[in-house]
Amino acid sequence: xxxxxxxxxxxxxxxxxxxxxxxxxxxxxxxxxxxxxxxxxxxxxxxxxxxxxxxxxxxxxxxxxxxxxxxxxxxxxxxxxxxxxxxxxxxxxxxxxxxxxxxxxxxxxxxxxxxxxxxxxxxxxxxxxxxxxxxxxxxxxxxxxxxxxxxxxxxxxxxxxxxxxxxxxxxxxxxxxxxxxxxxxxxxxxxxxxxxxxxxxxxxxxxxxxxxxxxxxxxxxxxxxxxxxxxxxxxxxxxxxxxxxxx
Amino acid sequence: xxxxxxxxxxxxxxxxxxxxxxxxxxxxxxxxxxxxxxxxxxxxxxxxxxxxxxxxxxxxxxxxxxxxxxxxxxxxxxxxxxxxxxxxxxxxxxxxxxxxxxxxxxxxxxxxxxxxxxxxxxxxxxxxxxxxxxxxxxxxxxxxxxxxxxxxxxxxxxxxxxxxxxxxxxxxxxxxxxxxxxxxxxxxxxxxxxxxxxxxxxxxxxxxxxxxxxxxxxxxxxxxxxxxxxxxxxxxxxxxxxxxxxxxxxxxxxxxxxxxxxxxxxxxxxxxxxxxxxxxxxxxxxxxxxxxxxxxxxxxxxxxxxxxxxxxxxxxxxxxxxxxxxxxxxxxxxxxxxxxxxxx
Numbered sequence: 001x002x003x004x005x006x007x008x009x010x011x012x013x014x015x016x017x018x019x020x021x022x023x024x025x026x027x028x029x030x031x032x033x034x035x036x037x038x039x040x041x042x043x044x045x046x047x048x049x050x051x052x053x054x055x056x057x058x059x060x061x062x063x064x065x066x067x068x069x070x071x072x073x074x075x076x077x078x079x080x081x082x083x084x085x086x087x088x089x090x091x092x093x094x095x096x097x098x099x100x101x102x103x104x105x106x107x108x109x110x111x112x113x114x115x116x117x118x119x120x121x122x123x124x125x126x127x128x129x130x131x132x133x134x135x136x137x138x139x140x141x142x143x144x145x146x147x148x149x150x151x152x153x154x155x156x157x158x159x160x161x162x163x164x165x166x167x168x169x170x171x172x173x174x175x176x177x178x179x180x181x182x183x184x185x186x187x188x189x190x191x192x193x194x195x196x197x198x199x200x201x202x203x204x205x206x207x208x209x210x211x212x213x214x215x216x217x218x219x220x221x222x223x224x225x226x227x228x229x230x231x232x233x234x235x236x237x238x239x240x241x242x243x244x245x246x247x
Numbered sequence: 248x249x250x251x252x253x254x255x256x257x258x259x260x261x262x263x264x265x266x267x268x269x270x271x272x273x274x275x276x277x278x279x280x281x282x283x284x285x286x287x288x289x290x291x292x293x294x295x296x297x298x299x300x301x302x303x304x305x306x307x308x309x310x311x312x313x314x315x316x317x318x319x320x321x322x323x324x325x326x327x328x329x330x331x332x333x334x335x336x337x338x339x340x341x342x343x344x345x346x347x348x349x350x351x352x353x354x355x356x357x358x359x360x361x362x363x364x365x366x367x368x369x370x371x372x373x374x375x376x377x378x379x380x381x382x383x384x385x386x387x388x389x390x391x392x393x394x395x396x397x398x399x400x401x402x403x404x405x406x407x408x409x410x411x412x413x414x415x416x417x418x419x420x421x422x423x424x425x426x427x428x429x430x431x432x433x434x435x436x437x438x439x440x441x442x443x444x445x446x447x448x449x450x451x452x453x454x455x456x457x458x459x460x461x462x463x464x465x466x467x468x469x470x471x472x473x474x475x476x477x478x479x480x481x482x483x484x485x486x487x488x489x490x491x492x493x494x495x496x497x498x499x500x501x502x503x504x505x506x507x508x509x510x511x512x513x514x515x516x517x518x519x520x521x522x523x524x525x526x527x528x529x530x531x532x533x534x535x536x537x538x539x540x541x542x543x544x545x546x547x548x549x550x551x552x553x554x555x556x557x558x559x560x561x562x563x564x565x566x567x568x569x570x571x572x573x574x575x576x577x578x579x580x581x582x583x584x585x586x587x588x589x590x591x
Contacts, residue, residue, distance in 0.1 A: 092547075092562070094564075095565045103561065104553055
C-alpha cells in the first residue's frame with residue numbers, strides 16, 4: 001500500500017538531512033508504528049509524505065498503491081487518500097467546522113470524479129459519526145478547533161478521518177495531550193477504521209497508545225532512518241530500554 | 248469659491264490625502280466634476296424628503312467645499328422624536344457629480360441607513376452627508392461600495408452626536424480608481440457608544456481609503472473600531488484613523504484596530520492609526536497588523552483535499568467576514584457575505 005524507497009529529505013534552506021535513506025513498507029490491512037526519540041525525524045517524515053511546502057526530497061520515492069506521490073501537491077495527495085492526523089491541529093477562526101468538513105469532503109469527491117455529497121446525506125453521516133465519537137453538535141457549528149481542548153482537537157481529527165475515509169492514515173503523536181478517557185475514544189475510532197484495504201502508520205513517542213491500537217509492526221526511527229523493527233512486543237521493550245541502543 | 252481648477256484638489260502633498268492622490272486621479276477623468284447629483288431615496292414610512300438650499304457647513308473639507316460650490320439644493324430628512332421603524336432609509340444611484348444630504352435624528356429617534364455606492368458611469372462622484380444626532384438618538388449605518396474600476400469616489404460623512412447616542416457603522420468597499428470613505432465624527436455630548444467598522448477587499452488596480460476622525464469632547468464615550476483589509480493584484484488599501492480625546496473627555500474607552508492581508512507582492516497597504524489624548528483618565532488603544540495567510544493553516548486545509556486557491560478564498564472570507572457578523576439585518580448581511588465570496 002505505502003512504500004517508501006530509500007527516501008532522503010532536507011528542510012529547505014537547511015543543509016541538515018533529516019530523512020536519511022529511509023525505506024519502509026506498510027501493506028494494506030496493517031497497522032505499523034514508528035517510535036523514536038525527539039529529533040529523530042518523525043514529524044518530518046509525516047510532512048514529507050504529505051507534501052508540506054518547505055521540505056525537499058533529495059532522493060528516493062514514495063508510492064501509494066503503486067503510484068509515486070512526490071510530484072503531486074498536498075491536496076492531490078490528500079485526494080488520493082493519504083490523511084495526516086496532526087500533532088497540533090490548527091485553529092481556524094471564522095470557518096465553522098461543518099463548512100470546512102463539507103468543503104473538504106466535496107473537494108475530495110470532485111478530485112476523484114464523484115458527485116458532491118448533498119446536504120441531507122452529509123448531515124446524516126456527520127451526526128452519526130459525531131455521536132459515536134461523543135462530539136457535541138454545538139462543537140460542529142463552532143469555528144474549527146477554536147477554543148477546543150487538546151482532547152477535543154484530537155477527537156476532531158478522528159472525526160475528519162472517519163468522514164473522509166482515507167486509504168492510508170498517518171497519525172502524528174495523536175496521543176500527546178490526551179487523558180486516558182480521550183485516548184480510549186480516539187483509539188476506538190482508529191480501530192474502527194482498521195480495514196483490509198487500508199494502511200495505518202502511527203507515529204508516537206510512547207508505547208501507551210499501542211496498548212489500545214495494537215500494531216502489526218513497530219519500527220524505531222533514529223537519525224532519519226529505520227534502525228530496527230519488530231512486533232507489538234518490541235514496543236514494550238523499547239519503553240523499558242529506551243532508544244539509546246539505536247542511536 | 249472653487250472653480251474647476253485641478254490644482255485646487257488635494258494631492259500627495261496634503262497630509263490628509265497623502266496616500267490618496269485625488270488630484271492626479273482626476274487628471275485622467277473630468278466627468279462629473281461640475282455636476283450636481285440627485286440620489287434616489289427609499290424612505291421608511293413616516294419620513295419625508297425635503298429639498299433645501301445647500302448652505303455652508305461648519306466642517307470644512309474638500310467634499311463639503313465641492314458640494315457647496317456645485318450643488319444648488321441639499322436633500323434633507325428629518326427623523327422625528329422617538330421615531331422607530333423596521334424599514335431602512337436607502338440612498339442609492341449616487342452616479343455622477345456632487346450631492347449633499349442632511350439627516351437630523353431628533354431626540355430618541357432611531358434610523359437605519361443604507362448607502363449603496365454602485366456607479367456604472369466612469370466619473371467623479373462626491374457625496375457629502377451631514378448627520379446630526381440629538382440626545383438618545385441612534386444611527387445604524389451600512390455603506391456598500393462597489394463602483395466601476397474607473398470611478399473616482401469620495402463619500403464624506405460629517406456626524407455630530409449629542410449625549411447618550413448610539414452609532415453603529417459598517418462599511419464594505421471593493422474600491423475603484425480612487426475611493427475614499429471618510430467618517431468625521433464629533434461627540435459633542437457624553438455617553439456616546441459608537442462602533443465604526445469597515446472592510447475593504449481590493450483587486451486589480453483598485454484603491455480604497457477608509458479614513459475616520461473622531462473628536463471626543465465630553466466624558467464617558469465608548470468607541471470601538473475594527474477595519475479589515477485585503478489587497479490582491481496591484482491594489483492599494485489605505486487606513487487612516489484618529490481618536491482625538493479632548494481634555495474634558497475623561498473616562499473615554501476607545502479602541503482602534505486595523506488588520507490587513509496582502510495577497511500579492513505588488514499590492515500596497517498604508518496605515519496611519521493616531522491617538523491624540525489630552526485627558527488623563529482614559530483607556531485608549533490602537534493596533535495595526537499587516538500580514539499574509541499562514542502557510543501552516545493553508546497546509547492543513549490542503550491536507551484535507553481543499554485546493555490551494557479554494558483554501559485561500561476560505562481563509563480570506565473568514566478574515567474579512569467577522570466585521571459583518573454583528574449586522575442586524577440578516578438579508579443585508581447575507582448579501583454582503585455573498586458579494587465578498589464572489590470577489591475571492
